[in-house]
Amino acid sequence: MSGLIIDNISMRFDLANGKAVQALQNVSLDLKQGELLAVLGPSGCGKTTLLNILAGFLAPTEGQVRLGGKRVTGPGPERGMVFQQGALFEWMNVRHNIDFGPRMKGMARAERDRITDHLLETVGLHDFGEKAVYELSGGMQQRVALARCLANDPDVILMDEPLGALDALTREKMQGLVLKLWKETAKTVVLITHSVEEALLLGERLVVMAPRPGRIFREYRLPFAERGVNMDLRAVKRSEGFAQTREEILEMIWGMEEEIMGKRESA
Amino acid sequence: MVVLLVYAAIFVVSMLVWGRIKRHRDRHDFTSLKTVTFGDESAIIPDRVASVISVVSVFLIWGAFTGSRIVPLHVPGPFIGEAGFSYTARDASGAEAQAPVRILVHAIGAKPAPPVVPEGTGFAKGDAAIVAAWRSVLIRPADNDGPGAQIVAIDGKPIAVDQKIAVSGGAVTLTAKGSLNFQAARGMQMEPIWLPSPEAVVARLIEIANNGFQNTSLWGHLGASLARVLAGFVLGSAVGIPLGYAMGLSGWFRGWFDPIVEFMRPVPPLALIPLVIIWFGIWETGKVVLLFLAALWIMVIAARSGVSGVKLSKIHAAYSLGASRAQIMRHVIIPNSLPDLFTGARVAMGVCWGTVVAAELVAAQKGAGMMIIAASKFQLTDIVVMGIILIGIIGYGIDIAMRMAERRLVPWKGRG
Numbered sequence: 001m002s003g004l005i006i007d008n009i010s011m012r013f014d015l016a017n018g019k020a021v022q023a024l025q026n027v028s029l030d031l032k033q034g035e036l037l038a039v040l041g042p043s044g045c046g047k048t049t050l051l052n053i054l055a056g057f058l059a060p061t062e063g064q065v066r067l068g069g070k071r072v073t074g075p076g077p078e079r080g081m082v083f084q085q086g087a088l089f090e091w092m093n094v095r096h097n098i099d100f101g102p103r104m105k106g107m108a109r110a111e112r113d114r115i116t117d118h119l120l121e122t123v124g125l126h127d128f129g130e131k132a133v134y135e136l137s138g139g140m141q142q143r144v145a146l147a148r149c150l151a152n153d154p155d156v157i158l159m160d161e162p163l164g165a166l167d168a169l170t171r172e173k174m175q176g177l178v179l180k181l182w183k184e185t186a187k188t189v190v191l192i193t194h195s196v197e198e199a200l201l202l203g204e205r206l207v208v209m210a211p212r213p214g215r216i217f218r219e220y221r222l223p224f225a226e227r228g229v230n231m232d233l234r235a236v237k238r239s240e241g242f243a244q245t246r247e248e249i250l251e252m253i254w255g256m257e258e259e260i261m262g263k264r265e266s267a
Numbered sequence: 268m269v270v271l272l273v274y275a276a277i278f279v280v281s282m283l284v285w286g287r288i289k290r291h292r293d294r295h296d297f298t299s300l301k302t303v304t305f306g307d308e309s310a311i312i313p314d315r316v317a318s319v320i321s322v323v324s325v326f327l328i329w330g331a332f333t334g335s336r337i338v339p340l341h342v343p344g345p346f347i348g349e350a351g352f353s354y355t356a357r358d359a360s361g362a363e364a365q366a367p368v369r370i371l372v373h374a375i376g377a378k379p380a381p382p383v384v385p386e387g388t389g390f391a392k393g394d395a396a397i398v399a400a401w402r403s404v405l406i407r408p409a410d411n412d413g414p415g416a417q418i419v420a421i422d423g424k425p426i427a428v429d430q431k432i433a434v435s436g437g438a439v440t441l442t443a444k445g446s447l448n449f450q451a452a453r454g455m456q457m458e459p460i461w462l463p464s465p466e467a468v469v470a471r472l473i474e475i476a477n478n479g480f481q482n483t484s485l486w487g488h489l490g491a492s493l494a495r496v497l498a499g500f501v502l503g504s505a506v507g508i509p510l511g512y513a514m515g516l517s518g519w520f521r522g523w524f525d526p527i528v529e530f531m532r533p534v535p536p537l538a539l540i541p542l543v544i545i546w547f548g549i550w551e552t553g554k555v556v557l558l559f560l561a562a563l564w565i566m567v568i569a570a571r572s573g574v575s576g577v578k579l580s581k582i583h584a585a586y587s588l589g590a591s592r593a594q595i596m597r598h599v600i601i602p603n604s605l606p607d608l609f610t611g612a613r614v615a616m617g618v619c620w621g622t623v624v625a626a627e628l629v630a631a632q633k634g635a636g637m638m639i640i641a642a643s644k645f646q647l648t649d650i651v652v653m654g655i656i657l658i659g660i661i662g663y664g665i666d667i668a669m670r671m672a673e674r675r676l677v678p679w680k681g682r683g
C-alpha cells in the first residue's frame with residue numbers, strides 16, 4: 001500500500017519577458033491508497049501544473065512528490081494518465097490502444113488479451129475491440145482512455161478534466177463509470193475538474209484552489225462519492241448537504257473570479 | 268480568341284441546359300434540401316456532368332479547329348483547289364495588257380502536277396503556280412511579259428507596292444521588286460504543324476507505341492522518366508525523412524539545418540539545373556541529383572512537421588504507460604507523422620515529375636521530356652502534343668495512386 005505525498009511544492013515559471021508566474025505556492029497534500037481526490041478551481045489556478053508535476057512531466061521549483069516513499073522524478077507506469085481528449089493513438093484500433101502499456105512491457109499475447117477483454121467488458125465496449133478509435137463517439141473514446149490507463153495497473157490514476165469535453169448526458173454516465181472503477185480497483189485517483197458538481201459527486205476529498213499564486217484554498221471531506229457508489233447520481237445530487245455545499249463552493253469561486261477581475265482593473 | 272468564345276459559349280449553354288434538366292429531377296438528399304448553399308463549402312459537390320462536358324468539349328473544339336474526321340462540325344478550313352486572278356501589266360511604252368494566273372492550292376503533303384499555263388492577251392503571258400494549303404508562294408507574272416513590264420492592277424483593281432488585294436482563293440500582295448506574293452486563304456482551322464488533329468495524335472501514339480521513337484520504345488521513354496523520378500524521390504526520402512525527424516526531435520539539428528532548409532526551400536529545382544549540370548554532368552547522375560534535391564527539402568519539411576505536429580498529450584500518455592524513447596518513436600511519433608509524410612510525398616512526386624520533364628528538355632537520350640523536345644526540333648507537333656498529354660496523364664495517375672495509397676495506409680488522417 002502506497003500513499004501519494006505532495007510535500008510543500010511550489011512552481012514558478014520564468015517568462016521570456018523577465019516576469020515570473022507563481023503557478024503553485026506551498027501546496028501540500030497527503031493521499032492514502034484508494035482515496036479519490038478532486039481538484040477544483042478557476043481557470044489558471046495551477047490545476048494542470050499540479051497534475052503535470054504529479055505525473056512527473058514537470059519538476060517543481062521547490063518541494064517534492066513521493067509515491068510509496070519513492071520520490072517522483074519523471075513519468076512512470078505506476079502513475080497512469082487520462083487526458084481530456086485526443087490522447088488516444090488513432091493509428092491503433094481500440095484493442096491495441098488498451099493493451100499499449102502491457103505490450104510495451106513485453107507481456108505475452110494471451111495474458112494481454114485476457115486483460116483487454118476484461119477491460120472492454122468493464123467499460124462497456126466489449127464489441128468494439130477491433131474498431132478504429134476515430135469511429136467512436138467522444139464518450140466511448142474516454143472509456144477507451146480509462147481502459148488503457150487501467151490495463152497498465154497503475155497505483156495512481158491522474159485525470160485532467162477527463163469528462164470536460166463531453167455532453168451533459170454522456171458526462172453523467174461517465175461519472176458513474178469513474179466511481180464504479182474507483183471502487184472496484186481501489187486505486188488512488190486525482191481528478192481535476194472545473195465543474196463544481198462533478199467535484200462534489202466524485203471527490204471523496206476535494207481541494208479548492210485559488211489563483212495568483214496557485215494555492216490550496218479549502219479542503220473538504222465529502223460523503224457524496226461514497227453515496228454515489230450505491231445510489232443513482234441524480235439521487236445523490238438531491239441528497240442531504242449536496243446543494244448546500246455546492247452553493248458554498250460556487251460562492252467561493254465567484255469570490256475568486258471577482259477578485260481576479262478587480263486586480264485586473266486596478267492593474 | 269474565337270476558340271475562347273466558343274468554349275465560354277459551351278460553358279454557359281451547357282450550364283443552363285443541365286440546370287434546367289436537374290431542376291426537373293426531384294432529389295431529396297440532405298444537400299438538396301439546404302436553402303443556403305452559397306458559401307457553404309460542404310454543399311459544393313463537383314458536378315460530374317460538368318466534368319464530362321468540359322472534357323468532351325475540349326476534344327470537340329480541338330477537332331473542330333483541326334479538321335478532325337471524328338468531329339462532325341468544323342470551322343471553315345483552308346482553301347483547297349484552283350485559285351486565280353488576272354493582272355494588268357504595263358510595258359515601257361505605256362501599253363497595257365492582261366493575263367490570268369492559275370494557282371493550284373493543294374493539301375499539305377500532296378504533290379499534284381502544276382496547272383496548265385493559261386493564255387494571255389497582248390504582250391502579257393499567263394502564269395501558273397502551285398502552293399500548299401495555308402502557305403504562300405511568290406509569283407513573278409511580269410517576268411515573261413517582255414522587258415520593262417510592270418504589274419499595275421489585279422483583277423482590274425489598281426495595286427501599289429505592299430498593298431494587299433483579295434482574290435479568289437486567297438490574297439495577293441505586290442512586293443517592292445514587282446512580284447506578287449500569293450497567300451492561300453487560311454480559313455479558321457489550325458495547320459497541323461501548329462496543332463495536329465486528335466486522330467493524328469492517336470495515330471502517332473500507336474505508331475510510336477509500336478515502333479518507338481529515336482531507337483527507344485515509348486515505354487522506354489516513359490519508363491526512363493519514371494525511373495529517374497522514383498530514384499530521386501526514394502533517395503530524397505531516405506535522407507530527408509530521417510533528417511526531418513532529427514530536426515523535429517533535437518534542437519541542435521533544428522538549429523543547424525533550419526537555415527539551410529529554409530534557404531533551399533524557395534529555390535525552384537529548375538534553377539539548380541545549371542549548377543547540377545556543371546557538377547554532375549548532363550546524364551543520369553545529374554538528373555537523379557536534381558530530383559533528389561527536389562524531393563529532399565519537401566520530405567524534410569514534411570517529416571519535421573509530422574514530428575512537431577504530434578500532440579503532447581499523446582507523448583505524455585505513452586510515457587505514463589511505460590514506453591521507452593525508442594518505443595515512443597516507433598509506436599507514436601512515426602505513425603503520427605505518416606499523414607504528413609504522405610502529403611509531402613504527394614507534393615514531392617508531383618514536383619519531381621515536373622522537374623524530370625524539364626531536365627530532360629535540357630539534355631537526355633531517353634525520357635518523356637526528351638521525346639517532346641527532339642520532336643519539336645523536327646516540327647513533329649503531333650509527337651509534342653502526344654508527349655504533353657502522356658506527361659499530364661502520368662502526373663495525374665501518380666497523384667491518384669498516392670491518394671489511394673494514403674487512404675489505405677493512413678485512414679486516420681485528419682481524424683485525430
Ligand SMILES: Nc1ncnc2c1ncn2[C@@H]1O[C@H](COP(=O)(O)OP(=O)(O)O)[C@@H](O)[C@H]1O
Binds near residue numbers: 021022042043
Ligand atoms: N509552460 C508555462 N510557461 C509559463 N506559464 C505557464 C506555463 N504553464 C502554465 N503557466 C501559467 O501557470 C498558471 C497555471 O496554469 P495551469 O496549471 O494551466 O492552470 P489551470 O489548469 O488551473 O487552468 C497560469 O497562469 C499559466 O499561465
Ligand SMILES: [Mg+2]
Binds near residue numbers: 047049
Ligand atoms: Mg488546465
